[in-house]
Each structure stands twice: as C-alpha cells, then as structure tokens.
Amino acid sequence: MEEPEQAPLVFYIDLAEGQAASLESVARLSLAWSELVIELCAIIDPSSEVEIIVVDVVDGCLKIRTIVKAIGRVANQRPILAACIGGILSTFFHKPVDDLSGLFWPMVYEAMGLTHVSHTDENTGIDRAVVEKATIVAQKTNVASAQKQRLYAQAEADSSVIGVGATTSFTERPPVFVPRSEFARRAGIVKVEIETTRVRTITRRENVILLTPQLRAKKLVWKFADADGNLFSAKMADLNFINALQAGSTGTDLRIGIVMDVDIEMKQEMFDGVWLTQSFEVVRVRSPAAPIPAPDDRNLLFYEPRKPND
Incomplete structure (x- = not known):
C-alpha cells in the first residue's frame, strides 16, 4: 500500500492576557478546524483521502498541533499535499499570497521537510504554479464557505479568543493573524x-x-x-x-x-x-x-x- 504524504499544520488561537478558553470552546474550534482542512484538501486535490491526527494542544497560547496525512485514492495519482497546505494557510491571510510571499513560501517548504531548499530549486518536487493556483481557489469566499464561517463563528463566541492563525511550525507563532475584529465579518x-x-x-x-x-x-x-x-x-x-x-x-x-x-x-x-x-x-x-x-x-x-x- 502506498505510504501517505504527511505534513505538520498548527491552528494557533491567540488568547487575551490572563484568560483561558473553555474546554467546550477548544473542542468546537478543533472540530471546525478539522472540517475546514478536510474540505479544502478535498477541493484542491479530489484524489486525496485526508486524515488529521492531533499531536497535542498547548495551553496558554492554545496551539492545536496536528499532522495532516494524505493518500491518493486513485492509483498512481499523488496527492498534492503542498498545495493543500498552501491553500489552508492562505485562508488566514489578509492580502494576496504574492504580497506575503516572503512569509508564505518558507512555511510551505518547511511543511514538506524542505526548510533550507531554495524556492527556485527544481528538485523539490513542489510545483509552485499548482500551489499558487490552490491558494487563489482557497481564498475565494464561496469555497468551503460553511466551514470557514463555522470556524470564525466559534471563535467569535468565545470572548477570550482575540486572534487565530495557521502555521507549519510547532514552535513559532504564525506570521499573520486574523484579529477578533474580523471574526464576525468572516463568520457572515x-x-x-x-x-x-x-x-x-x-x-x-x-x-x-x-x-x-x-x-x-x-x-x-x-x-x-x-x-x-x-x-x-x-x-x-x-x-x-x-x-x-x-x-x-x-x-x-x-x-x-x-x-x-x-x-x-x-x-x-x-x-x-x-x-x-x-x-x-x-x-x-x-x-x-x-x-x-x-x-x-x-x-x-x-x-x-x-x-x-x-
């Protein structure tokens, strides 16, 4: 059986100083995050079957650390995991990926285990054009709209949550956060x-x-x-x-x-x-x-x- 591709992905929940999210809130946000990841991966690469494994939840800053696994359901068709990761990350950006390329591409390469590889290296196995197309698709308001709205509605419901973001690093904060002031609009x-x-x-x-x-x-x-x-x-x-x-x-x-x-x-x-x-x-x-x-x-x-x- 073909081995699945896998990559780290962290949903980062920024909390107000001195406040903690309730267990119910964390559970609802985790489920909404899972639904968003699965839906976007299915849209970007319909050949993939995605599994999300929770590594741990770190208190304080509330990092939901996960591993995304993807395996092709079609024979000899490789899931485009880099494109899925890129699409998910881009949904938390406020600007086009081109404007934030200095932040975006290092995260995509790091997720695929290529931290120090040049972005122009043809031996990475990453098709940048495919990833760029995926980010454009993922950022459209009508793509995975129900999942996006559910995620931000859950964040809006907990007053202790002041920002959310996504990153591929288990140790570094996301370079871009969606602030609380954006939750209601993004939730519809x-x-x-x-x-x-x-x-x-x-x-x-x-x-x-x-x-x-x-x-x-x-x-x-x-x-x-x-x-x-x-x-x-x-x-x-x-x-x-x-x-x-x-x-x-x-x-x-x-x-x-x-x-x-x-x-x-x-x-x-x-x-x-x-x-x-x-x-x-x-x-x-x-x-x-x-x-x-x-x-x-x-x-x-x-x-x-x-x-x-x-």
Missing part, C-alpha cells in the same frame, strides 16, 4: 446586539434557497433552506423589497429553488447556558435586488408609522 455575522444578559439579536448575512415565497405585499412568513440544507421560516421584513414585490420590480421571477442573498435577524434567548433562536426575520434582501423607491412612490400601507419623537 453582520452585527450582534446584546439587549439583556438573556436576550440578544444577531444579524447574519447568508445565501438561502427560497422554498415558499409569499407573493403579497405584506410582512408574511417565507420558508427557506440554508447552505447546509436546514429548513427555517422567516418573516419578510424588508419593506423596500415588499414594495418592489407589489410593483413587480424585484429584478427576477421569484420561484422555488432560487438563491437569495439576505440579511437575517435572529432573536435569541438563553436557556440553561445555551442561546436558542426564537424567531427569524429577513431584514434586507441584497439579491435579487429591488430598486429603492422614491418617497412619493412608496405604498405607505406597508411602512411602519413614524413615532412622534422620530
């Missing part, structure tokens, strides 16, 4: 409003599949499926879209199966330490886009009355 969360200690509102931008449209100009409940196929109902509360619906100017024919880019507001309440969603509202439809009506053209029946103090 537009904003989080804490109303009380037990109630909060989260607004998340998502691509959803329309299952049951309500083709009347009222705030009615529509049915959708999210990216994972989970079904949910949400009240259509985008008044501009409701007005456009009545005017027949939503930009497309609304039908079952159409993908919509929307902002969803979720009202959540805490029960036994767990946030449970009580209701969904679509507060903005980004696509299909409806034209913004002029004030005089609005059907005022579908707009909330202004309060005396507004």
Whole structure:
C-alpha cells in the first residue's frame, strides 16, 4: 500500500492576557478546524483521502498541533499535499499570497521537510504554479464557505479568543493573524446586539434557497433552506423589497429553488447556558435586488408609522 504524504499544520488561537478558553470552546474550534482542512484538501486535490491526527494542544497560547496525512485514492495519482497546505494557510491571510510571499513560501517548504531548499530549486518536487493556483481557489469566499464561517463563528463566541492563525511550525507563532475584529465579518455575522444578559439579536448575512415565497405585499412568513440544507421560516421584513414585490420590480421571477442573498435577524434567548433562536426575520434582501423607491412612490400601507419623537 502506498505510504501517505504527511505534513505538520498548527491552528494557533491567540488568547487575551490572563484568560483561558473553555474546554467546550477548544473542542468546537478543533472540530471546525478539522472540517475546514478536510474540505479544502478535498477541493484542491479530489484524489486525496485526508486524515488529521492531533499531536497535542498547548495551553496558554492554545496551539492545536496536528499532522495532516494524505493518500491518493486513485492509483498512481499523488496527492498534492503542498498545495493543500498552501491553500489552508492562505485562508488566514489578509492580502494576496504574492504580497506575503516572503512569509508564505518558507512555511510551505518547511511543511514538506524542505526548510533550507531554495524556492527556485527544481528538485523539490513542489510545483509552485499548482500551489499558487490552490491558494487563489482557497481564498475565494464561496469555497468551503460553511466551514470557514463555522470556524470564525466559534471563535467569535468565545470572548477570550482575540486572534487565530495557521502555521507549519510547532514552535513559532504564525506570521499573520486574523484579529477578533474580523471574526464576525468572516463568520457572515453582520452585527450582534446584546439587549439583556438573556436576550440578544444577531444579524447574519447568508445565501438561502427560497422554498415558499409569499407573493403579497405584506410582512408574511417565507420558508427557506440554508447552505447546509436546514429548513427555517422567516418573516419578510424588508419593506423596500415588499414594495418592489407589489410593483413587480424585484429584478427576477421569484420561484422555488432560487438563491437569495439576505440579511437575517435572529432573536435569541438563553436557556440553561445555551442561546436558542426564537424567531427569524429577513431584514434586507441584497439579491435579487429591488430598486429603492422614491418617497412619493412608496405604498405607505406597508411602512411602519413614524413615532412622534422620530
């Protein structure tokens, strides 16, 4: 049986000074990290079957040290492990790899056991063009989007986590971190409003599949499926879209199966330490886009009355 290729890969979680992440948080982040690695490797090299082995978890800075193994499922087809490692690393960069090549390529070569090899050495067995292509693919927002969002959503949920990054070194910090200020955006969360200690509102931008449209100009409940196929109902509360619906100017024919880019507001309440969603509202439809009506053209029946103090 063909021996698998393997390379070290570390998910690095930066913690606020004097704080520690909970065991539950570490477990959730570890699972999200594993899902991201497996998904990206499958996209970059479909011939590979990836196994992730946890070496250890180091406290304090919280390094989840892993070994990524890959073996070709197709006879005589070698997994492109360097490209997989490069793609995973690139998802934590803020700039194109070309701008950070002085940081990026040493990590890729180190992962493959070629720490001191010249980047132009033709005997490395690494096809730089293939690795570069993989990094471009991996950085696209629609590639492994669910896995990326899940990882950053878990990081956002733990206030002790102030940054995350990836590296191939078991001893050195990653040269580039994604700061906490980026978590919500990368998780698809537009904003989080804490109303009380037990109630909060989260607004998340998502691509959803329309299952049951309500083709009347009222705030009615529509049915959708999210990216994972989970079904949910949400009240259509985008008044501009409701007005456009009545005017027949939503930009497309609304039908079952159409993908919509929307902002969803979720009202959540805490029960036994767990946030449970009580209701969904679509507060903005980004696509299909409806034209913004002029004030005089609005059907005022579908707009909330202004309060005396507004």
